[in-house]
Amino acid sequence: MPELPEVEVVRRGLASWVSGRTIEAVDVLDPRSIRRHALGVEDFRGNLEGAVVTDVVRRGKFLWLPLTDNPHSTDGAAAEPKVALMAHLGMSGQLLLQEHDAPDQKHLKVRFRLSRRDGMPAQLRFVDQRIFGGLFVTALIPTDDGGPGGLSATPVPLIAEEAAHIARDPLDPAFSFPLFYARLRRRRTGLKRALLDQGLVSGIGNIYADEALWRARLHYARPTDTLRRSDAERVLESAREVMTDALAAGGTSFDSLYVNVNGASGYFDRSLDAYGREGQPCKRCAAAGIHANIRREQFMNRSSHTCPVCQPRPRNGRW
DNA sequence: CTGATTACCTGAATGC
DNA sequence: TGCATTCAGGTAATCA
Structure with a gap:
């Protein structure tokens, strides 16, 4: 994908x-x-x-x-x-x-x-x-x-x-965080829905959304209109990191031309922390001596993967 | 504006 | 074995 x-x-x-x-x-x-x-x-x-x-x-x-x-x-x-x-x-x-x-x-x-x-x-x-x-x-x-x-x-x-209706993506040198944050706060929706909205920020699909949220320790349903600036910065930077890592992996496995332009990438070799890890231990919690298994839920008609411990579901709009 | 739903597709995997 | 069902995903159109 x-x-x-x-x-x-x-x-x-x-x-x-x-x-x-x-x-x-x-x-x-x-x-x-x-x-x-x-x-x-x-x-x-x-x-x-x-x-x-x-x-x-x-x-x-x-x-x-x-x-x-x-x-x-x-x-x-x-x-x-x-x-x-x-x-x-x-x-x-x-x-x-x-x-x-x-x-x-x-x-x-x-x-x-x-x-x-x-x-x-x-x-x-x-x-x-x-x-x-x-x-x-x-x-x-x-x-x-x-x-x-x-x-x-x-x-x-x-x-x-x-x-033309697509927003800049996190790897775009001209991506504007202040603009993104201002538009994010005006939304009345959940964070993952916003991350997947290509009109707000482009290039993030289901897999990277789950990975970015896990890295930022944020739940997919976190309301965007209560999101602190530091939270928004963290999830955006996490998305940027996941993409940069993937790009580096794709680059290394694609040195020669005919392999290079084959649509595949280092993607499948990349270690994912949340996506596809249902029932497996959360790596971050395990490192802290806490046992927590990644949970998979249906959200927006697709699978969302979260750690129930370090990505707690928001209560009453805040946490 | 927001969200919920559906269409679009095929092949792998699962169920009976 | 064979047939039917389910699932995966991004985008866009449509409807509430």
Whole structure:
């Protein structure tokens, strides 16, 4: 399940290999993977064939490739991209760089044939088992806050329209804690719900939400409008730490290109402290000589993992 | 604004 | 063995 660190690993893996390449042909093998492209398969292809990829940009879990019709205008200056190929990996999506003769993956959905370049793979492929992910073409629009930020290779003053409603993520150098805290306090909701709200802070999914809450010793139902500044700082910093660790793990296990851009990551090797540890001892409590088992509860139709001792449920809005 | 619900999907795992 | 059910997850639309 790609979350922000996995998407960033993919972004880095793609950037140096697709920037400057022309998309020469597009094969849509399963139209369901481009269902968010409202104008259909032919329009999708028409927008992409002949376009030149200028960059790979990310905000939260959205990834996009800005495109120009021509790499250079008549005076030699690079043309300004106006549209982008947008990708969301969903639960099981992968963007793979492949040689032209690589056998089709079982769940290959879309294939992009790229202009030839020595020593570089010929195709970009979108593979997605469960079709929660998808591709579409979207406009690039100006932002009034300095661009998408994220960790894009170059500063980009334009943001994909379909990602404009997404807040900055904790790894974004321009992420504003004061803004996040102010908006958080105005909410009347539980902390985990807020962490999962991509409009408030992006890039945090169910797994990292549980991990960040565990690290910060906060319960998922803690009301956001009573949250102390120090608590909010702690949970945000915890999310940042978990993501940074995951990114480092992804980086080490992805040194070579073809492994690099395979959508997997060090994620599965990473040791998790809360998520998936139902019935197992809380590591922090165990270190303190206290026996407490991680508990799993249904919340927002998904599993939440907490330690009943060091993440006590709030009482009457406060604790 | 907030939250609750549902659709979207497939394959692994479980139940009978 | 085979068939049915359940579960996992992110996003977005819809409804209260």
